[in-house]
Amino acid sequence: xxxxxxxxxxxxxxxxxxxxxxxxxxxxxxxxxxxxxxxxxxxxxxxxxxxxxxxxxxxxxxxxxxxxxxxxxxxxxxxxxxxxxxxxxxxxxxxxxxxxxxxxxxxxxxxxxxxxxxxxxxxxxxxxxxxxxxxxxxxxxxxxxxxxxxxxxxxxxxxxxxxxxxxxxxxxxxxxxxxxxxxxxxxxxxxxxxxxxxxxxxxxxxxxxxxxxxxxxxxxxxxxxxxxxxxxxxxxxxxxxxxxxxxxxxxxxxxxxxxxxxxxxxxxxxxxxxxxxxxxxxxx
Amino acid sequence: xxxxxxxxxxxxxxxxxxxxxxxxxxxxxxxxxxxxxxxxxxxxxxxxxxxxxxxxxxxxxxxxxxxxxxxxxxxxxxxxxxxxxxxxxxxxxxxxxxxxxxxxxxxxxxxxxxxxxxxxxxxxxxxxxxxxxxxxxxxxxxxxxxxxxxxxxxxxxxxxxxxxxxxxxxxxxxxxxxxxxxxxxxxxxxxxxxxxxxxxxxxxxxxxxxxxxxxxxxxxxxxxxxxxxxxxxxxxxxxxxxxxxxxxxxxxxxxxxxxxxxxxxxxxxxxx
Amino acid sequence: xxxxxxxxxxxxxxxxxxxxxxxxxxxxxxxxxxxxxxxxxxxxxxxxxxxxxxxxxxxxxxxxxxxxxxxxxxxxxxxxxxxxxxxxxxxxxxxxxxxxxxxxxxxxxxxxxxxxxxxxxxxxxxxxxxxxxxxxxxxxxxxxxxxxxxxxxxxxxxxxxxxxxxxxxxxxxxxxxxxxxxxxxxxxxxxxxxxxxxxxxxxxxxxxxxxxxxxxxxxxxxxxxxxxxxxxxxxxxxxxxxxxxxxxxxxxxxxxxxxxxxxxxxxxxxxxxxxxxxxxxxxxxxxxxxxxxxx
Numbered sequence: 001x002x003x004x005x006x007x008x009x010x011x012x013x014x015x016x017x018x019x020x021x022x023x024x025x026x027x028x029x030x031x032x033x034x035x036x037x038x039x040x041x042x043x044x045x046x047x048x049x050x051x052x053x054x055x056x057x058x059x060x061x062x063x064x065x066x067x068x069x070x071x072x073x074x075x076x077x078x079x080x081x082x083x084x085x086x087x088x089x090x091x092x093x094x095x096x097x098x099x100x101x102x103x104x105x106x107x108x109x110x111x112x113x114x115x116x117x118x119x120x121x122x123x124x125x126x127x128x129x130x131x132x133x134x135x136x137x138x139x140x141x142x143x144x145x146x147x148x149x150x151x152x153x154x155x156x157x158x159x160x161x162x163x164x165x166x167x168x169x170x171x172x173x174x175x176x177x178x179x180x181x182x183x184x185x186x187x188x189x190x191x192x193x194x195x196x197x198x199x200x201x202x203x204x205x206x207x208x209x210x211x212x213x214x215x216x217x218x219x220x221x222x223x224x225x226x227x228x229x230x231x232x233x234x235x236x237x238x239x240x241x242x243x244x245x246x247x248x249x250x251x252x253x254x255x256x257x258x259x260x261x262x263x264x265x266x267x268x269x270x271x272x273x274x275x276x277x278x279x280x281x282x283x284x
Numbered sequence: 285x286x287x288x289x290x291x292x293x294x295x296x297x298x299x300x301x302x303x304x305x306x307x308x309x310x311x312x313x314x315x316x317x318x319x320x321x322x323x324x325x326x327x328x329x330x331x332x333x334x335x336x337x338x339x340x341x342x343x344x345x346x347x348x349x350x351x352x353x354x355x356x357x358x359x360x361x362x363x364x365x366x367x368x369x370x371x372x373x374x375x376x377x378x379x380x381x382x383x384x385x386x387x388x389x390x391x392x393x394x395x396x397x398x399x400x401x402x403x404x405x406x407x408x409x410x411x412x413x414x415x416x417x418x419x420x421x422x423x424x425x426x427x428x429x430x431x432x433x434x435x436x437x438x439x440x441x442x443x444x445x446x447x448x449x450x451x452x453x454x455x456x457x458x459x460x461x462x463x464x465x466x467x468x469x470x471x472x473x474x475x476x477x478x479x480x481x482x483x484x485x486x487x488x489x490x491x492x493x494x495x496x497x498x499x500x501x502x503x504x505x506x507x508x509x510x511x512x513x514x515x516x517x518x519x520x521x522x523x524x525x526x527x528x529x530x531x532x533x534x535x536x537x538x539x540x541x542x543x544x545x546x547x548x549x550x551x552x553x554x555x556x
Numbered sequence: 557x558x559x560x561x562x563x564x565x566x567x568x569x570x571x572x573x574x575x576x577x578x579x580x581x582x583x584x585x586x587x588x589x590x591x592x593x594x595x596x597x598x599x600x601x602x603x604x605x606x607x608x609x610x611x612x613x614x615x616x617x618x619x620x621x622x623x624x625x626x627x628x629x630x631x632x633x634x635x636x637x638x639x640x641x642x643x644x645x646x647x648x649x650x651x652x653x654x655x656x657x658x659x660x661x662x663x664x665x666x667x668x669x670x671x672x673x674x675x676x677x678x679x680x681x682x683x684x685x686x687x688x689x690x691x692x693x694x695x696x697x698x699x700x701x702x703x704x705x706x707x708x709x710x711x712x713x714x715x716x717x718x719x720x721x722x723x724x725x726x727x728x729x730x731x732x733x734x735x736x737x738x739x740x741x742x743x744x745x746x747x748x749x750x751x752x753x754x755x756x757x758x759x760x761x762x763x764x765x766x767x768x769x770x771x772x773x774x775x776x777x778x779x780x781x782x783x784x785x786x787x788x789x790x791x792x793x794x795x796x797x798x799x800x801x802x803x804x805x806x807x808x809x810x811x812x813x814x815x816x817x818x819x820x821x822x823x824x825x826x827x828x829x830x831x832x833x834x835x836x837x838x839x840x841x842x843x844x845x846x847x848x849x850x851x
Binding site: 005006008009012013015016017019020022023024026027029030033034037083084085087088090091092095104106107108109110111112113114115116117118119120121122123124126127128130131147150151154178179180181183184201204205207208209210211214215235238239242253254257260261264265267268269272 | 645661662666677715718749810827
């Protein structure tokens with residue numbers, strides 16, 4: 001009886017260890033596959049040039065239009081998300097500090113919002129566009145992505161703000177700060193690492209999301225100069241080039257995937273590094 | 285301007301200083317009641333705090349000392365479960381029953397909490413923060429004032445070469461003195477100190493205690509403590525609380541030598 | 557107090573509360589917007605027939621969403637079968653048995669897995685999973701498959717959902733007080749038994765919630781699935797055949813939706829359906845998680 005129990009334990013511990021290590025392997029495998037496949041077609045032209053005539057038949061050019069479009073959309077959306085997400089998170093942790101239950105209910109709704117898939121945001125952005133009589137454009141893409149990442153921004157920032165001790169809040173009020181001064185001059189600075197993490201996370205989500213910009217941002221071979229022009233995005237560039245029957249174009253899709261992966265890796269490792277660096281100076 | 289190193293006054297001298305009877309109480313509490321749900325935390329508190337004295341709120345933990353202190357600063361706003369009624373008058377402003385101007389009334393009091401909470405900015409900006417809130421824009425004046433208050437808390441010599449490093453880089457004892465300097469910079473009349481030495485090492489505690497003896501020349505100090513010895517060393521006026529009520533109050537000499545109530549007698553025995 | 561400060565306080569306060577209110581109202585606004593757009597559809601077909609009919613002929617004005625809903629359910633179910641045991645075991649290992657060092661390595665691994673865009677998963681699926689299904693899996697069962705199939709979709713989705721579910725499971729398992737485990741151990745249980753009794757059984761609602769939320773995420777995932785699942789409008793029980801999930805339908809047809817009458821309403825209805833289903837899942841299971849966390 002005892003031996004069976006010990007055998008059972010051994011079996012499950014080894015199995016679960018295997019599962020855990022295999023996750024590292026899976027990640028390594030995915031990144032390796034993308035890099036190996038994409039490396040051939042990767043060149044400076046890919047990053048620095050927009051598609052020239054005949055690009056989609058294997059001609060000259062690169063995906064600069066998509067890189068810039070993605071950056072524009074992600075930056076614009078992140079700015080809007082900061083504008084509404086940062087004060088919202090501060091509001092939860094300063095004005096609502098008395099109301100523990102309200103805080104928790106709001107967090108619950110925000111978590112639920114986080115789960116709404118991006119295709120739904122995309123469809124909603126599309127109806128919004130029709131409503132205002134807009135065409136697929138940089139602006140429509142920015143607004144849609146901003147809606148998508150705002151809950152992420154609020155929740156990530158809020159997670160750090162909520163760990164700030166009540167004493168600092170009291171200290172700030174005791175010095176004669178108003179509530180918004182407490183929020184912006186004390187809590188914001190104290191939770192700055194969380195803010196940066198929230199911004200990078202939202203930015204990464206914005207730059208990598210395809211389904212929400214599919215309807216709203218359109219696609220173009222040029223780098224957009226105005227908000228009402230359509231904009232290409234990196235995920236869609238990958239998606240469209242992959243649909244091509246021409247091997248050269250497919251190769252370029254893989255190369256574009258490398259570019260996107262590198263951006264995402266840099267963002268996510270950067271966020272980790274920054275949050276670790278800043279949290280050293282945090283109050284316990 | 286004075287330095288903490290010059291503190292030589294002994295306990296005896298402090299307590300035998302002649303009291304100025306004409307000075308009105310700087311803070312008056314009338315019929316203060318605080319409930320948390322069904323729990324009666326503070327029960328009909330009435331007291332006067334004398335000017336330029338160290339008033340010690342003494343009592344076993346959980347007796348409502350800290351809550352009383354928070355009421356004085358209306359920090360009870362942050363806790364929804366607390367229901368506060370009564371009056372707290374500071375220079376004829378009733379902090380509990382006014383909705384305007386609370387930040388400026390709070391600036392009449394400096395708060396020192398159980399452990400230091402420096403603002404997430406540099407040492408210099410910590411002290412300058414309150415001045416900036418008050419609308420002081422003159423750089424020279426701010427600089428002067430920062431130096432003055434850092435000297436007042438004996439911190440100047442230790443930090444003058446690194447005023448721009450983050451406040452969290454200081455030791456915890458230094459942080460507490462910085463918090464004191466920060467509070468002094470808004471020119472309060474009262475210093476509210478909530479067990480300010482409980483997180484500190486004995487040497488830092490000693491420094492804070494000596495500071496209090498100096499500071500009471502210019503400020504009224506209300507000190508919450510559960511350390512009996514500290515109360516004996518510092519108090520000019522003692523308020524002994526138990527279960528949310530004021531049991532006894534008076535001069536420390538009489539109170540400690542000749543306790544009138546069973547509660548205080550028991551507390552003195554256990555405390556020693 | 558200076559007038560400027562009071563004014564600034566009021567303005568900032570207004571800014572903060574409006575922002576929060578806007579974000580909280582988002583699902584309501586999205587839901588209303590999509591519903592209004594889809595409303596003309598209800599004049600022609602009942603809700604039931606929209607959901608359960610299999611007649612899909614947009615040009616004739618027939619919109620039966622069942623093939624797509626079934627496709628979504630099937631892919632989601634398959635992915636769940638792959639993810640559930642992996643996540644459970646990995647979460648147990650990471651919270652109960654693993655070294656501190658491994659945990660330090662796993663955090664960024666999970667982060668990066670969660671952060672990779674779905675297009676990247678799609679590319680990986682096309683490069684690896686699709687050929688794997690057509691070259692290795694199909695021959696085992698003696699059939700042929702293009703590889704673009706429900707099975708491929710399920711596998712890709714499973715990998716995508718792992719970090720999401722795993723993170724929640726770890727959070728849930730970390731709330732178990734160590735005293736409970738020690739109590740079980742002191743009664744002579746092996747470590748695995750204490751895990752079985754205390755960690756798994758004690759956190760049952762939490763585990764179910766994490767799974768539920770994972771399913772909801774899988775259900776709404778679009779691009780990666782769409783790239784490997786084949787997109788053929790047909791209900792089929794064979795995982796080696798192609799399917800056509802609901803999100804893929806919306807994403808694939810946005811180009812022509814304005815040229816066919818009622819097509820846009822139909823697609824917005826699909827989005828509305830997705831929103832309602834996923835929001836319901838999230839509200840229910842998040843509630844369970846919030847409740848267990850507070851205990």
